Amino acid sequence: MIESSPLLTVEQLSLGFHGQAPVVEDISFHIHKGETLALVGESGSGKSISALTIPGLLPSSARIHRGKICFDQDTLLEVSPSQHEAPFAIQNDISLQRRLQGIRGNRIGIIFQEPMTSLNPLHSIGKQIAEIIQLHRPVSGQALTDEVIQRLEEVGIEQASERINALPHQLSGGQRQRVMIAMAIANNPELLIADEPTTALDTHIQRQILDLIQSLQQKYQLAVLLITHDLNIVRDYAQRVCVMQHGRIIEQGNTEQIFTAPEQDYTHMLIHSAPEGEPVPLQDQAKTLLTVDNLNVWYPVRKGILKRIHGYIKAVTAASFQLKQGECIGFLGASGSGKTSLGMAILRLIRSEGSIVFDNQPLHQLSGKALRGIRKDLQVVLQDPFGSLSPRMTVGDIIAEGLRVHSEQSAEDIEQAVCDVMAEVGLDSDLRHRYPHEFSGGQRQRISIARALILKPKLIVLDEPTSALDKSIQKQVVALLKSLQEKHQISYILITHDPATAEAMCHQTIRLDHR
Structure with missing residues (x-):
């Protein structure tokens, strides 16, 4: 039963970074004991920075312009706007820091987005x-x-x-x-702040984590502030929803109302942002491009001083399939099921046993120079676009690197090819002199696609190409991949844990299970 007095109240909060315009403007919300409130929006909407203001975990450059935060009817923070005073920095108030240190991890628990980093x-x-x-x-x-x-x-x-x-x-x-x-x-907190607790986890594990949070909430009567960019996952877990866009709460209400009668076009877009449509049509006389027969990917388990093999972790066993030109096959399965291992084995990036015939060439028998000559026809788009792009190279150099390795074109021709392929993936070629950190997640994934596409490959392995992106950006990237596939008759191997993406792109699917 939700109590009449809120456990947490945030009123008219505005904050930004030193010397810059506010990134969060005039937001207000409240949470009752035992209630789950979802704060939903795309990357950059201000939802995480707003939530982290509550326990005082702001970066040193953050400044609060105005706002009031009350926890259990006790005022934690109150900043009134004044043209004669500089915006407030939490780090400069020692007494407030001491109060917040007693609350953080004690009465307010926090689940951060990336556990490996946290x-x-x-x-x-x-x-x-x-x-x-x-x-x-x-x-x-x-x-x-x-x-x-x-x-x-x-x-x-x-x-x-x-x-x-x-x-x-x-x-x-x-x-x-x-x-x-x-x-x-x-420490049995009263409020749990869950900042994107399921990002980059497969659908099955996502559900397990959210079910766990819900069961703990019911057990301890926790108030939960759930921060996410995926509006569809909150339907079963939140009583109320606040939708954020460009630092403002543009719509809020009970969950059923938001889903059945959204008032804002942006909210409607978030609800219906899953990839959709049919796979691109196959040509009638499409030839077989790839044949995989009885492929095994086993990792040896070595023990003892001499590191002798005592057994194997069987990531993939007896995989067999055919892929035609212009076709897309999906590898579906939970984390650890062997999807990526199978894809990397086909690219000959990891050791495997079995037959891999690509464009009438037996890849499993090739090595050295012979294999390098085929590399330009086999490309990959990796899961994390930021991690797979060198931070020390400009975007133009990153995209051009493959051409410089596999062709003898002049510098002018390579420069023109980079401009052409950037335009093809929806990027302004004038941005080619910038570095990866200056782009959004969706733009970085387009750069990764351009890097693969510039070599005009026959097959691209797409390793979770949309899992780290907002739902609306996922939809855009899937549409881009399908248009490029139809235009150039590229074959795709799509590695994913998302059935919606597979349904929109794949002509056939293989389900893998690590058991």
């Missing part, structure tokens, strides 16, 4: 959970160890007593997110 790679997960408990409560020894194990079991970590000493990299993405949740609830 967790210390050098400390065990048990030590990191114990640290937050000891920061707020005098618990030590066996009692502390028992409580850490209890928290790990509570969030669904199997064999918690053994996993307590595991390092973050030894866990899967879903397990790391469960550890982040265990840290967030370690």
Whole structure:
């Protein structure tokens, strides 16, 4: 039962960065005990920075222009606008910092977006959970160890007593997110801020994580502030929704009302932003471009001083399929099911056993110079566009790199080819002298596509090309890929965990299961 008095109230909050215009303007919302409020918007809408103002976790350059934040009827922050005073910086108020330190991790728990970045790679997960408990409560020894194990079991970590000493990299993405949740609830908070808790997780793991948060909410009567760019995942988990665009809340209401009768066109677009449509039509006489027969990708498990092989992790076993020119095949499955391993094996980037025949060439028998000669016809677009683009190279140099390796064209011809392919993927060629960090996520993925496309390949492996993007940007990238496929008759191997993307692009699909 939702109480009449809100646990958290944010009133007319406006903030920005030093010397710049506000990125959040005049937003107001409230959350009751036991309620879930979803703060929804695309990347750059201001939702995360707004939420992180509550526990005072703003970057040093952030400045609050105005606003009031009350937690459990206690005023945490109140800034009134004044033309004679500079905007307020939380870091400069020592007494406020001390108050917030007593609340953070104690009465307010936070689940951050990327657990691999948020967790210390050098400390065990048990030590990191114990640290937050000891920061707020005098618990030590066996009692502390028992409580850490209890928290790990509570969030669904199997064999918690053994996993307590595991390092973050030894866990899967879903397990790391469960550890982040265990840290967030370690001191029985009243408010849980979940900042994109399911981004980059496959659909099945997403559902598990959201179900876990919901069960913990019901158990402890938590108020939950759920921050996400995916409006469709909140339908089953939030009572109310606030939609943010360009730093403002443009619409808010109960969840059913937002979904059945949205008032704003932007809200309607977010609801219907999943990729849609049919795969591009195949030509009648399309030839077979790729034949894979009985392909195995097994990783050896080595033990002992001599590192002898004691067994294998069988990522892919006996995979067989054919792919025609202009066709798209989808590899679907949960994280760890072997999708990427199969794709990388076809590209001959990892060791495999079996037959791979591409354009009448037996790739499994080629090596060295012979294999390099075929590389320009086999390209890949990787999952994380920011991680796969060199931060030290301009976009023009990144796109041109393949041509410089595989062709003998003049500098002028390469420059013109870069401009042409940038225009083809919807980028202004005048931006070719900029660096990757100066582009949005969607633009960086277009750069990755241009880098692959400039060599005019016959086959492109698309490794989760949209998983790190907003839903609306996903839709744009899928439409771009389909138009390029139809225009150039490129074949695609689409690696994805998203059935909607596969349905919009794939003529055939293979489902992989790591079991």
